Amino acid sequence: MNSSGYKIFKFVFLAFWASFVVAPFLWALTTSFKTINGVTSGATYIPWVDYEPSLDGWRNVLGTGSQGINVIEPFISSAYVTIGASALSLVLGTFVAYGLSRFKYRAGFIRNGDITFFFISQRIMPPVVLSIPFFLMLQQLGLLDSIFGLILVYIALLMPIAVWVMVDFFNNIPKEIDEMAMLDGCSPLQTFLRVILPNAKPGLVVAGLFCVIFGWNDFFFAFTLTFTETQLLPVAIVSLNSSATPWWSLSASALISIAPLIFVAVLVEKYLDRGNLAGAVK
Amino acid sequence: MSIVAENINLTVDGETYLRNVSFELPNEDFFIIVGRTKAGKTTLLRLLAGLEEIDSGSLTLDGDDLTKMPPWERKVGMVYQQFINYPHLNNFENIAFPLRRAGLPEDKIAEAVNKVAAVLGVEEFLEKLPSELSGGQQQRIALARALVKDSKLLILDEPLVNLDYKLREQLREEFKNIFNDQRERLVIYSTTEPAEAMELNGTVIVMHEGEIIQIGAAEEVYNRPANTRVAEVFNDPPMNLVRGVVEGNRIHLNQDVIMALPAHLQNLAAGRYTFGIRAADINLKPDAYAAEVQLGEINGSETILHIKLGDISLVTEQEGVHQYDLGASASVDFDLNQLYVFDNNGDLLFSPATNSSFEKAMQDQEKDN
Numbered sequence: 179m180n181s182s183g184y185k186i187f188k189f190v191f192l193a194f195w196a197s198f199v200v201a202p203f204l205w206a207l208t209t210s211f212k213t214i215n216g217v218t219s220g221a222t223y224i225p226w227v228d229y230e231p232s233l234d235g236w237r238n239v240l241g242t243g244s245q246g247i248n249v250i251e252p253f254i255s256s257a258y259v260t261i262g263a264s265a266l267s268l269v270l271g272t273f274v275a276y277g278l279s280r281f282k283y284r285a286g287f288i289r290n291g292d293i294t295f296f297f298i299s300q301r302i303m304p305p306v307v308l309s310i311p312f313f314l315m316l317q318q319l320g321l322l323d324s325i326f327g328l329i330l331v332y333i334a335l336l337m338p339i340a341v342w343v344m345v346d347f348f349n350n351i352p353k354e355i356d357e358m359a360m361l362d363g364c365s366p367l368q369t370f371l372r373v374i375l376p377n378a379k380p381g382l383v384v385a386g387l388f389c390v391i392f393g394w395n396d397f398f399f400a401f402t403l404t405f406t407e408t409q410l411l412p413v414a415i416v417s418l419n420s421s422a423t424p425w426w427s428l429s430a431s432a433l434i435s436i437a438p439l440i441f442v443a444v445l446v447e448k449y450l451d452r453g454n455l456a457g458a459v460k
Numbered sequence: 461m462s463i464v465a466e467n468i469n470l471t472v473d474g475e476t477y478l479r480n481v482s483f484e485l486p487n488e489d490f491f492i493i494v495g496r497t498k499a500g501k502t503t504l505l506r507l508l509a510g511l512e513e514i515d516s517g518s519l520t521l522d523g524d525d526l527t528k529m530p531p532w533e534r535k536v537g538m539v540y541q542q543f544i545n546y547p548h549l550n551n552f553e554n555i556a557f558p559l560r561r562a563g564l565p566e567d568k569i570a571e572a573v574n575k576v577a578a579v580l581g582v583e584e585f586l587e588k589l590p591s592e593l594s595g596g597q598q599q600r601i602a603l604a605r606a607l608v609k610d611s612k613l614l615i616l617d618e619p620l621v622n623l624d625y626k627l628r629e630q631l632r633e634e635f636k637n638i639f640n641d642q643r644e645r646l647v648i649y650s651t652t653e654p655a656e657a658m659e660l661n662g663t664v665i666v667m668h669e670g671e672i673i674q675i676g677a678a679e680e681v682y683n684r685p686a687n688t689r690v691a692e693v694f695n696d697p698p699m700n701l702v703r704g705v706v707e708g709n710r711i712h713l714n715q716d717v718i719m720a721l722p723a724h725l726q727n728l729a730a731g732r733y734t735f736g737i738r739a740a741d742i743n744l745k746p747d748a749y750a751a752e753v754q755l756g757e758i759n760g761s762e763t764i765l766h767i768k769l770g771d772i773s774l775v776t777e778q779e780g781v782h783q784y785d786l787g788a789s790a791s792v793d794f795d796l797n798q799l800y801v802f803d804n805n806g807d808l809l810f811s812p813a814t815n816s817s818f819e820k821a822m823q824d825q826e827k828d829n
Contacts, residue, residue, distance in 0.1 A: 352542070352544065354540055354542060354544045355544060355546065355547075357509075357511050357531070357538075358538070358540075358544050358546075359546075359557075360510075360511075360530070360531040360532045361509055361510075361511075361531050361532070361534070361536050361537070361538050362532075362557050362558035362561055362605070362609070363532050363558055363561035363562060363609075364532055364561060365530075365532055368561075373546055373548075376548040377546075377547055377548050379548075
């Protein structure tokens, strides 16, 4: 295929794909401004032309409307849990990954590869297998239905991701850089903090992004480990779905729940495509 | 300061990296480790830097056990074969890094960095990142960082091997000046190329399969290789070694290749020996020994011929370009005054009385690179 033909193909394909990705958002956006009449009177898309827009959906989920559920409090709870668990997972996981990448461990038949696999294997198990042990453990600790308890559980879920991403990333930083730092007067901890971490920024961003996405979107543990005191956003949104579903409120809250991830993704995008290890070793 | 090693052994996963290595390195000298790939050069250098642990033996610095001292306390500067710099720091900060770790004040750091940058000709790149520089410039930054700090020991592990020919020549010339001026620290340099060792003009340590096989001035090692292994490692192409018998004032290499004992070997008793002759001392000459050409390589302005005299395989080096087909016949003669004799253990017995000029050898080997 010649290059201009390829360019046209690429453009058409990407435009087609983008419409697939963007369409549901537009649909949710337009639905969030509808009332019951707008939703039930057939397919309508353009406000003021197809239907009369209303802010009821948004008022309901933001707690200023006549009905519905306030999602502000679950939003804040979700933010606490996601940020807390992601940050701790990233810190712990980065240390673990550096150790696994640079030092040789052995305990009986266990080697570095086995330890790495142990972390990843936490994600291989279906979550439902973990739910009962987690429930019992949190019950013993008196941490059921609490933000702190959820943070502990989420660390168990997110840290494997951080370890996985960071081990691979550290393995790609030449060991000679560590050695050079030590010869230049850095202790092992200083080597890690002053030389390795600054060079691992893209890896940290990717690992952090994964943690935030998985943490923010988790429904299963948020649902099984909380009752009345604490409610996270995914659970709050689902609870809107009663017998007469308020599609306008549901759409508004869905958009509210997606917004932070889009914001984070845009924020870190510039770090994701930086080959800033080029020049370390030629 | 002096570093003393005694009977150091290092084995990893059944593979021997160092075997009974002993040496004494006094301060303020320039040492060049010469050996082929896998001879243990890098392992020995890493050991001195504290990046490798030994199985047995001792390594001391002025009598203190060096093996207990972690690398960050050793005050060692090191330049790797690869161009290792800190990718996240610009070149000024790269060079300044060890000085910042040592807690020097800002004005002292700037002064020292600018001074060493001027010596190495990298002042104009200080604001750039290492990744924005060419290989040779990156290696200069790495060298600047090793030179800038107050190190007692400067280690260079084949620093020129990844550079192209022109740059290598240029940097080698600069190294020679820098390291021969640097008499306040111990400099250890490793290379696979004997020519590099000869040009750099330091004390040569020849290594082979994890052992040190000779220590001496470059000229001494070249003219009087302690044994056959040094003769091979310290010549490029390796010295030809042929087993032969001395009988009635004649050397019999095989039934057809028989020659008279040259003047410097008149005292050689009858018996079996290993004879050594450099590729450059075997010359094409009509009506001499008949040989068959196995392979001809043209290397710059020289031709390297792999030839066979009956069952004896030899390598010769000829000035100029000579075209030989595979299996072509040639006639060669030996410069018998340049004949080396080794005993059956491979140790040197006799070396030529008049050495073919060391300077000429350097130039010859230069051209090969």
